[in-house]
Amino acid sequence: MLSIRVAGFLLAAFAGCALAEGNTMDEIARYRQMLQDGNPAELLIARGEELWKTPRGAKNASLEKCDLGLGPGVIKGAYARLPRYFADADQVLDFEGRLVWCMVTLQGLKRQDVVKNPFSGTGQRQTDIEAITTFVVDQSRGDKIDIPQEHPKEKAAFERGKYLFYMRGGPYDFSCSTCHGHDNQRIRLQDLPNFEKTQAAQRAFGQWPAYRVSQGALRTMQWRINDCFRQQRFPEPVFVSQATIDLITYLGVKANGGTMDSPSIKR
Protein backbone atom coordinates (compact mmCIF):
# COMPACT_ATOMS: atom_id res chain seq x y z
CA MET A 1 0.00 0.00 0.00
CA LEU A 2 2.83 2.35 0.83
CA SER A 3 4.30 2.18 -2.65
CA ILE A 4 0.88 3.02 -4.08
CA ARG A 5 0.58 6.13 -1.93
CA VAL A 6 4.04 7.26 -2.96
CA ALA A 7 3.20 6.66 -6.61
CA GLY A 8 -0.07 8.58 -6.23
CA PHE A 9 1.83 11.50 -4.76
CA LEU A 10 4.31 11.30 -7.61
CA LEU A 11 1.54 11.50 -10.20
CA ALA A 12 -0.06 14.47 -8.45
CA ALA A 13 3.32 16.15 -8.28
CA PHE A 14 4.21 15.86 -11.93
CA ALA A 15 0.69 16.47 -13.23
CA GLY A 16 0.81 19.88 -11.59
CA CYS A 17 3.98 21.16 -13.21
CA ALA A 18 5.00 21.61 -16.79
CA LEU A 19 7.43 18.93 -17.83
CA ALA A 20 8.29 18.31 -21.45
CA GLU A 21 5.80 15.87 -22.98
CA GLY A 22 8.25 13.03 -23.71
CA ASN A 23 9.50 13.22 -20.18
CA THR A 24 5.91 13.15 -18.89
CA MET A 25 5.07 10.00 -20.81
CA ASP A 26 8.17 8.33 -19.37
CA GLU A 27 7.11 9.33 -15.87
CA ILE A 28 3.63 7.96 -16.44
CA ALA A 29 5.09 4.66 -17.64
CA ARG A 30 7.24 4.57 -14.50
CA TYR A 31 4.22 5.35 -12.30
CA ARG A 32 2.24 2.53 -13.93
CA GLN A 33 5.15 0.16 -13.39
CA MET A 34 5.31 1.12 -9.73
CA LEU A 35 1.60 0.39 -9.34
CA GLN A 36 2.14 -3.24 -10.26
CA ASP A 37 4.17 -3.78 -7.08
CA GLY A 38 1.27 -4.16 -4.69
CA ASN A 39 -2.33 -4.82 -5.69
CA PRO A 40 -4.98 -4.24 -3.01
CA ALA A 41 -7.37 -6.44 -5.03
CA GLU A 42 -5.67 -9.35 -3.28
CA LEU A 43 -7.48 -8.42 -0.08
CA LEU A 44 -10.79 -8.72 -1.88
CA ILE A 45 -10.05 -12.14 -3.33
CA ALA A 46 -10.18 -13.74 0.13
CA ARG A 47 -13.53 -12.11 0.89
CA GLY A 48 -14.88 -13.19 -2.47
CA GLU A 49 -13.83 -16.78 -1.88
CA GLU A 50 -15.56 -16.84 1.48
CA LEU A 51 -18.74 -15.42 -0.06
CA TRP A 52 -18.59 -18.06 -2.80
CA LYS A 53 -18.39 -20.87 -0.23
CA THR A 54 -20.86 -19.57 2.37
CA PRO A 55 -24.44 -20.86 2.29
CA ARG A 56 -26.87 -17.95 1.90
CA GLY A 57 -30.36 -17.04 0.74
CA ALA A 58 -33.74 -18.72 1.09
CA LYS A 59 -32.23 -22.00 -0.11
CA ASN A 60 -29.26 -21.72 2.28
CA ALA A 61 -26.91 -22.75 -0.52
CA SER A 62 -23.40 -21.68 -1.40
CA LEU A 63 -22.31 -20.81 -4.95
CA GLU A 64 -20.07 -23.88 -5.16
CA LYS A 65 -22.49 -25.62 -7.56
CA CYS A 66 -22.76 -22.56 -9.84
CA ASP A 67 -21.98 -23.58 -13.43
CA LEU A 68 -19.93 -20.80 -15.05
CA GLY A 69 -19.87 -22.69 -18.34
CA LEU A 70 -17.23 -25.33 -17.62
CA GLY A 71 -19.42 -27.42 -15.32
CA PRO A 72 -20.86 -26.93 -11.79
CA GLY A 73 -18.23 -25.57 -9.42
CA VAL A 74 -15.46 -25.18 -12.02
CA ILE A 75 -13.93 -21.75 -11.51
CA LYS A 76 -10.46 -22.17 -12.99
CA GLY A 77 -10.42 -20.59 -16.45
CA ALA A 78 -14.16 -19.87 -16.46
CA TYR A 79 -13.96 -16.07 -16.62
CA ALA A 80 -11.73 -16.20 -19.72
CA ARG A 81 -14.55 -18.00 -21.55
CA LEU A 82 -17.38 -15.61 -20.75
CA PRO A 83 -19.81 -14.30 -22.03
CA ARG A 84 -21.33 -17.52 -23.41
CA TYR A 85 -24.70 -19.15 -24.01
CA PHE A 86 -26.29 -21.02 -21.07
CA ALA A 87 -29.00 -23.50 -21.96
CA ASP A 88 -30.59 -23.36 -18.48
CA ALA A 89 -31.08 -19.61 -18.80
CA ASP A 90 -31.55 -19.80 -22.61
CA GLN A 91 -29.44 -16.65 -22.79
CA VAL A 92 -25.92 -15.38 -23.36
CA LEU A 93 -24.53 -14.19 -20.00
CA ASP A 94 -21.33 -12.46 -18.95
CA PHE A 95 -19.73 -13.36 -15.63
CA GLU A 96 -21.71 -10.83 -13.62
CA GLY A 97 -24.94 -11.84 -15.32
CA ARG A 98 -24.23 -15.49 -14.57
CA LEU A 99 -23.38 -14.67 -10.96
CA VAL A 100 -26.74 -12.94 -10.54
CA TRP A 101 -28.45 -15.96 -12.16
CA CYS A 102 -26.73 -18.33 -9.69
CA MET A 103 -27.47 -16.15 -6.66
CA VAL A 104 -31.15 -16.08 -7.60
CA THR A 105 -31.56 -19.66 -8.81
CA LEU A 106 -29.23 -21.59 -6.51
CA GLN A 107 -29.31 -19.46 -3.40
CA GLY A 108 -32.86 -18.12 -3.63
CA LEU A 109 -31.87 -14.48 -3.25
CA LYS A 110 -34.30 -11.91 -4.66
CA ARG A 111 -33.14 -10.59 -8.03
CA GLN A 112 -34.16 -7.02 -7.32
CA ASP A 113 -32.02 -7.06 -4.15
CA VAL A 114 -29.01 -8.60 -5.91
CA VAL A 115 -28.95 -6.10 -8.80
CA LYS A 116 -29.91 -3.03 -6.77
CA ASN A 117 -26.44 -1.68 -5.89
CA PRO A 118 -23.85 -3.72 -7.78
CA PHE A 119 -21.07 -1.08 -7.60
CA SER A 120 -19.63 0.35 -4.38
CA GLY A 121 -19.67 4.14 -4.03
CA THR A 122 -16.67 6.28 -3.16
CA GLY A 123 -15.19 5.17 0.16
CA GLN A 124 -17.82 2.46 0.62
CA ARG A 125 -17.15 -1.21 1.35
CA GLN A 126 -16.89 -3.21 -1.88
CA THR A 127 -20.10 -5.02 -2.78
CA ASP A 128 -20.50 -8.81 -2.65
CA ILE A 129 -20.67 -8.87 -6.44
CA GLU A 130 -17.35 -7.00 -6.69
CA ALA A 131 -15.71 -9.33 -4.17
CA ILE A 132 -16.94 -12.54 -5.82
CA THR A 133 -16.00 -11.25 -9.28
CA THR A 134 -12.46 -10.54 -8.06
CA PHE A 135 -12.13 -14.04 -6.63
CA VAL A 136 -13.37 -15.69 -9.82
CA VAL A 137 -11.45 -13.60 -12.37
CA ASP A 138 -8.21 -14.20 -10.45
CA GLN A 139 -8.71 -17.89 -11.23
CA SER A 140 -8.33 -17.13 -14.95
CA ARG A 141 -5.07 -15.22 -14.67
CA GLY A 142 -2.74 -16.36 -17.45
CA ASP A 143 -5.53 -18.15 -19.33
CA LYS A 144 -6.29 -17.50 -23.00
CA ILE A 145 -9.35 -15.37 -23.71
CA ASP A 146 -11.66 -17.74 -25.55
CA ILE A 147 -15.17 -16.33 -25.92
CA PRO A 148 -17.29 -18.86 -27.83
CA GLN A 149 -19.11 -17.97 -31.07
CA GLU A 150 -20.83 -21.26 -31.85
CA HIS A 151 -24.40 -20.98 -30.62
CA PRO A 152 -26.67 -18.77 -32.76
CA LYS A 153 -27.46 -16.65 -29.69
CA GLU A 154 -23.73 -16.07 -29.14
CA LYS A 155 -23.41 -14.86 -32.72
CA ALA A 156 -26.48 -12.66 -32.35
CA ALA A 157 -25.03 -11.16 -29.14
CA PHE A 158 -21.84 -10.28 -31.02
CA GLU A 159 -23.78 -8.63 -33.86
CA ARG A 160 -25.93 -6.55 -31.51
CA GLY A 161 -22.83 -5.63 -29.50
CA LYS A 162 -21.12 -4.45 -32.67
CA TYR A 163 -24.16 -2.32 -33.54
CA LEU A 164 -24.09 -0.71 -30.09
CA PHE A 165 -20.32 -0.13 -30.34
CA TYR A 166 -20.83 2.07 -33.41
CA MET A 167 -24.14 3.63 -32.33
CA ARG A 168 -23.79 7.40 -32.05
CA GLY A 169 -26.30 9.14 -29.84
CA GLY A 170 -26.96 11.59 -27.05
CA PRO A 171 -26.18 15.31 -26.98
CA TYR A 172 -22.46 14.73 -27.78
CA ASP A 173 -23.05 12.31 -30.71
CA PHE A 174 -20.58 9.87 -29.14
CA SER A 175 -20.35 6.13 -29.70
CA CYS A 176 -17.87 3.67 -28.19
CA SER A 177 -15.90 3.93 -31.43
CA THR A 178 -15.42 7.69 -31.00
CA CYS A 179 -12.71 6.94 -28.45
CA HIS A 180 -11.99 3.27 -29.11
CA GLY A 181 -11.84 3.03 -32.90
CA HIS A 182 -8.48 4.62 -33.73
CA ASP A 183 -4.83 3.92 -32.96
CA ASN A 184 -2.81 5.81 -30.35
CA GLN A 185 -5.64 8.08 -29.21
CA ARG A 186 -5.69 9.78 -25.85
CA ILE A 187 -8.25 11.66 -23.76
CA ARG A 188 -6.05 14.08 -21.86
CA LEU A 189 -3.16 11.73 -20.99
CA GLN A 190 -5.22 8.55 -20.82
CA ASP A 191 -4.45 6.05 -23.60
CA LEU A 192 -7.52 4.63 -25.33
CA PRO A 193 -7.40 1.08 -26.65
CA ASN A 194 -8.53 0.67 -30.27
CA PHE A 195 -10.90 -2.30 -30.35
CA GLU A 196 -10.46 -2.58 -34.12
CA LYS A 197 -6.96 -3.87 -33.45
CA THR A 198 -6.50 -7.34 -31.99
CA GLN A 199 -3.51 -6.60 -29.76
CA ALA A 200 -5.02 -3.47 -28.23
CA ALA A 201 -8.35 -5.24 -27.67
CA GLN A 202 -6.59 -8.20 -26.06
CA ARG A 203 -4.61 -6.04 -23.68
CA ALA A 204 -7.61 -3.93 -22.67
CA PHE A 205 -10.08 -6.79 -22.23
CA GLY A 206 -7.59 -8.94 -20.32
CA GLN A 207 -7.00 -6.22 -17.72
CA TRP A 208 -10.61 -5.91 -16.52
CA PRO A 209 -11.78 -6.17 -13.75
CA ALA A 210 -9.15 -3.81 -12.31
CA TYR A 211 -8.23 -2.08 -9.09
CA ARG A 212 -8.56 1.67 -9.65
CA VAL A 213 -6.05 3.52 -7.49
CA SER A 214 -7.75 6.90 -8.03
CA GLN A 215 -11.01 5.45 -6.66
CA GLY A 216 -9.47 3.09 -4.12
CA ALA A 217 -11.73 0.33 -5.40
CA LEU A 218 -11.96 -2.78 -7.52
CA ARG A 219 -14.07 -2.09 -10.61
CA THR A 220 -15.76 -4.79 -12.67
CA MET A 221 -16.36 -4.96 -16.44
CA GLN A 222 -20.02 -4.01 -15.94
CA TRP A 223 -18.80 -0.93 -14.07
CA ARG A 224 -16.35 -0.15 -16.88
CA ILE A 225 -19.19 -0.21 -19.42
CA ASN A 226 -21.44 1.84 -17.12
CA ASP A 227 -18.85 4.58 -16.65
CA CYS A 228 -18.06 4.74 -20.37
CA PHE A 229 -21.74 5.39 -21.12
CA ARG A 230 -21.85 8.09 -18.43
CA GLN A 231 -19.05 9.95 -20.18
CA GLN A 232 -20.66 9.21 -23.52
CA ARG A 233 -23.69 11.17 -22.22
CA PHE A 234 -25.97 8.18 -22.78
CA PRO A 235 -28.71 7.13 -20.37
CA GLU A 236 -27.56 4.61 -17.77
CA PRO A 237 -27.11 1.01 -18.91
CA VAL A 238 -29.12 -1.43 -16.82
CA PHE A 239 -26.80 -3.72 -14.82
CA VAL A 240 -26.32 -7.08 -16.62
CA SER A 241 -28.89 -6.13 -19.25
CA GLN A 242 -28.67 -8.03 -22.53
CA ALA A 243 -27.35 -4.87 -24.22
CA THR A 244 -24.38 -4.65 -21.82
CA ILE A 245 -23.70 -8.38 -22.19
CA ASP A 246 -23.84 -8.01 -25.99
CA LEU A 247 -21.29 -5.21 -25.90
CA ILE A 248 -18.99 -7.23 -23.60
CA THR A 249 -19.39 -10.17 -25.99
CA TYR A 250 -18.29 -7.98 -28.91
CA LEU A 251 -15.26 -6.65 -27.03
CA GLY A 252 -14.36 -10.10 -25.72
CA VAL A 253 -14.52 -11.80 -29.12
CA LYS A 254 -12.30 -9.02 -30.52
CA ALA A 255 -9.84 -9.93 -27.73
CA ASN A 256 -9.90 -13.69 -28.32
CA GLY A 257 -6.43 -15.23 -28.18
CA GLY A 258 -5.23 -12.67 -25.64
CA THR A 259 -4.29 -13.48 -22.06
CA MET A 260 -6.23 -12.70 -18.89
CA ASP A 261 -4.21 -10.47 -16.58
CA SER A 262 -6.91 -9.48 -14.11
CA PRO A 263 -7.39 -8.13 -11.53
CA SER A 264 -4.90 -5.59 -12.81
CA ILE A 265 -4.14 -2.26 -11.20
CA LYS A 266 -4.80 1.05 -12.91
CA ARG A 267 -4.35 4.75 -12.19
Add this chain to the structure above:
Amino acid sequence: MSAAPTEEETLTVIRAGFQDRGIAKVDRLNQNDLQATCSKFHNDPPQDVRERLQKAAAATIKYPADGKWLGDFKQGERIAQTGVGLQWTDNANTPSGGNCYACHQVSKEEIAYGNIGPSLYNYGKVRGNSDETLRYTWSKIWNTHAYNACSQMPRFGDAGILTEAQIKDVMALLLDPQSPVNK
Protein backbone atom coordinates in the same frame (compact mmCIF):
# COMPACT_ATOMS: atom_id res chain seq x y z
CA MET B 1 -29.49 -21.52 -37.45
CA SER B 2 -31.24 -18.26 -36.83
CA ALA B 3 -30.37 -15.33 -39.04
CA ALA B 4 -28.44 -12.30 -37.78
CA PRO B 5 -30.65 -10.01 -35.70
CA THR B 6 -32.51 -7.32 -37.65
CA GLU B 7 -31.91 -3.68 -36.89
CA GLU B 8 -35.32 -3.47 -35.21
CA GLU B 9 -34.56 -6.51 -33.01
CA THR B 10 -31.20 -5.01 -32.09
CA LEU B 11 -32.70 -1.64 -31.20
CA THR B 12 -35.36 -3.34 -29.06
CA VAL B 13 -32.64 -5.05 -27.02
CA ILE B 14 -30.63 -1.83 -26.76
CA ARG B 15 -33.63 0.24 -25.64
CA ALA B 16 -34.47 -2.35 -22.98
CA GLY B 17 -30.88 -2.15 -21.75
CA PHE B 18 -30.90 1.50 -20.67
CA GLN B 19 -32.78 3.52 -18.06
CA ASP B 20 -33.32 7.17 -17.17
CA ARG B 21 -30.88 8.49 -14.63
CA GLY B 22 -30.81 12.11 -13.55
CA ILE B 23 -30.78 14.36 -16.58
CA ALA B 24 -29.77 11.51 -18.93
CA LYS B 25 -33.07 10.09 -20.20
CA VAL B 26 -33.59 7.12 -22.50
CA ASP B 27 -34.80 9.42 -25.29
CA ARG B 28 -31.10 10.09 -25.91
CA LEU B 29 -31.07 6.74 -27.69
CA ASN B 30 -33.35 8.16 -30.39
CA GLN B 31 -30.88 9.02 -33.12
CA ASN B 32 -31.18 12.01 -35.41
CA ASP B 33 -30.36 11.62 -39.13
CA LEU B 34 -26.71 12.58 -38.65
CA GLN B 35 -26.17 10.10 -35.80
CA ALA B 36 -28.01 7.24 -37.50
CA THR B 37 -26.29 7.75 -40.84
CA CYS B 38 -22.76 8.08 -39.43
CA SER B 39 -23.36 5.00 -37.24
CA LYS B 40 -24.57 2.99 -40.20
CA PHE B 41 -21.49 3.83 -42.29
CA HIS B 42 -19.07 3.57 -39.35
CA ASN B 43 -18.32 7.27 -39.92
CA ASP B 44 -17.20 6.78 -43.51
CA PRO B 45 -20.26 7.47 -45.69
CA PRO B 46 -20.22 7.57 -49.51
CA GLN B 47 -19.67 10.96 -51.15
CA ASP B 48 -23.32 11.79 -51.93
CA VAL B 49 -24.37 11.01 -48.35
CA ARG B 50 -21.43 13.02 -47.03
CA GLU B 51 -22.54 16.04 -49.04
CA ARG B 52 -26.15 15.71 -47.87
CA LEU B 53 -25.08 15.62 -44.19
CA GLN B 54 -22.71 18.57 -44.58
CA LYS B 55 -25.36 20.67 -46.29
CA ALA B 56 -27.88 19.89 -43.55
CA ALA B 57 -25.31 20.73 -40.86
CA ALA B 58 -24.38 24.03 -42.51
CA ALA B 59 -28.05 25.06 -42.42
CA THR B 60 -28.11 24.77 -38.59
CA ILE B 61 -25.41 27.35 -37.93
CA LYS B 62 -26.47 30.51 -36.12
CA TYR B 63 -23.98 33.34 -36.07
CA PRO B 64 -23.75 35.79 -33.13
CA ALA B 65 -26.82 38.03 -33.05
CA ASP B 66 -24.83 41.17 -32.13
CA GLY B 67 -22.13 40.57 -34.72
CA LYS B 68 -19.43 40.31 -32.03
CA TRP B 69 -17.30 37.18 -32.39
CA LEU B 70 -14.86 37.29 -29.51
CA GLY B 71 -15.52 37.16 -25.75
CA ASP B 72 -13.06 36.74 -22.90
CA PHE B 73 -10.17 34.36 -23.52
CA LYS B 74 -9.68 33.77 -19.77
CA GLN B 75 -13.26 32.48 -19.52
CA GLY B 76 -12.57 30.53 -22.71
CA GLU B 77 -9.65 28.76 -21.03
CA ARG B 78 -11.92 27.72 -18.12
CA ILE B 79 -14.50 26.37 -20.56
CA ALA B 80 -11.76 24.50 -22.45
CA GLN B 81 -10.55 22.91 -19.21
CA THR B 82 -13.97 21.86 -17.90
CA GLY B 83 -15.39 18.46 -18.76
CA VAL B 84 -18.65 18.50 -16.84
CA GLY B 85 -22.04 18.71 -18.44
CA LEU B 86 -24.96 16.56 -19.56
CA GLN B 87 -23.81 13.38 -17.78
CA TRP B 88 -26.24 11.68 -15.39
CA THR B 89 -23.95 12.84 -12.58
CA ASP B 90 -24.31 16.49 -13.64
CA ASN B 91 -26.89 19.02 -12.55
CA ALA B 92 -29.13 20.56 -15.21
CA ASN B 93 -28.30 24.04 -13.88
CA THR B 94 -24.51 23.68 -14.06
CA PRO B 95 -23.19 25.15 -17.32
CA SER B 96 -21.45 22.57 -19.50
CA GLY B 97 -17.77 22.80 -20.23
CA GLY B 98 -16.28 22.48 -23.69
CA ASN B 99 -13.63 20.00 -22.53
CA CYS B 100 -11.44 21.05 -25.46
CA TYR B 101 -8.29 19.70 -23.79
CA ALA B 102 -9.75 16.20 -23.73
CA CYS B 103 -9.05 16.01 -27.47
CA HIS B 104 -6.90 19.02 -28.45
CA GLN B 105 -3.70 20.72 -27.47
CA VAL B 106 -4.79 24.31 -26.84
CA SER B 107 -2.40 26.46 -24.81
CA LYS B 108 1.20 25.41 -24.33
CA GLU B 109 0.98 25.60 -20.52
CA GLU B 110 -1.47 22.70 -20.24
CA ILE B 111 0.41 19.46 -20.89
CA ALA B 112 -2.47 17.09 -20.13
CA TYR B 113 -4.21 17.26 -23.49
CA GLY B 114 -5.65 14.55 -25.73
CA ASN B 115 -4.92 13.93 -29.39
CA ILE B 116 -8.24 12.89 -30.96
CA GLY B 117 -8.42 16.29 -32.62
CA PRO B 118 -5.61 18.44 -34.13
CA SER B 119 -3.47 20.79 -32.06
CA LEU B 120 -4.99 24.26 -31.73
CA TYR B 121 -1.83 25.86 -30.34
CA ASN B 122 -1.14 29.12 -32.21
CA TYR B 123 -4.53 28.78 -33.92
CA GLY B 124 -5.04 32.52 -34.34
CA LYS B 125 -1.39 33.35 -34.85
CA VAL B 126 -1.30 31.09 -37.89
CA ARG B 127 -4.69 32.07 -39.35
CA GLY B 128 -5.07 35.71 -38.36
CA ASN B 129 -8.58 36.92 -37.67
CA SER B 130 -10.15 37.84 -40.98
CA ASP B 131 -13.94 37.71 -41.30
CA GLU B 132 -13.58 34.43 -43.14
CA THR B 133 -11.55 32.84 -40.33
CA LEU B 134 -14.00 34.10 -37.71
CA ARG B 135 -17.01 32.66 -39.58
CA TYR B 136 -15.22 29.37 -40.24
CA THR B 137 -14.09 28.91 -36.65
CA TRP B 138 -17.54 29.77 -35.29
CA SER B 139 -19.10 27.27 -37.70
CA LYS B 140 -16.69 24.50 -36.66
CA ILE B 141 -17.59 24.99 -33.02
CA TRP B 142 -21.32 25.34 -33.72
CA ASN B 143 -21.65 22.31 -35.98
CA THR B 144 -18.41 20.83 -37.28
CA HIS B 145 -20.32 18.41 -39.53
CA ALA B 146 -20.78 21.25 -42.02
CA TYR B 147 -17.16 20.56 -43.03
CA ASN B 148 -16.63 16.92 -42.07
CA ALA B 149 -19.82 14.87 -42.26
CA CYS B 150 -19.02 12.30 -39.59
CA SER B 151 -16.47 14.18 -37.48
CA GLN B 152 -16.18 12.91 -33.89
CA MET B 153 -16.49 16.42 -32.46
CA PRO B 154 -19.70 17.38 -30.64
CA ARG B 155 -22.02 20.04 -32.08
CA PHE B 156 -21.36 22.56 -29.34
CA GLY B 157 -23.80 25.17 -30.67
CA ASP B 158 -26.35 23.09 -32.55
CA ALA B 159 -26.78 20.53 -29.76
CA GLY B 160 -27.01 23.27 -27.12
CA ILE B 161 -23.93 22.15 -25.18
CA LEU B 162 -22.43 25.65 -24.96
CA THR B 163 -24.28 28.99 -24.96
CA GLU B 164 -23.56 31.68 -27.51
CA ALA B 165 -21.65 33.63 -24.84
CA GLN B 166 -19.51 30.58 -24.01
CA ILE B 167 -18.71 30.02 -27.68
CA LYS B 168 -17.54 33.65 -27.91
CA ASP B 169 -15.19 33.00 -24.99
CA VAL B 170 -13.79 29.88 -26.68
CA MET B 171 -13.44 31.89 -29.91
CA ALA B 172 -11.38 34.45 -27.96
CA LEU B 173 -9.18 31.69 -26.54
CA LEU B 174 -8.41 30.59 -30.09
CA LEU B 175 -8.25 33.96 -31.87
CA ASP B 176 -7.50 36.83 -29.47
CA PRO B 177 -3.89 37.89 -30.03
CA GLN B 178 -3.52 38.24 -26.22
CA SER B 179 -4.66 34.64 -25.61
CA PRO B 180 -1.97 32.20 -24.36
CA VAL B 181 -2.86 30.10 -27.42
CA ASN B 182 -1.26 32.74 -29.65
CA LYS B 183 1.81 33.43 -27.57
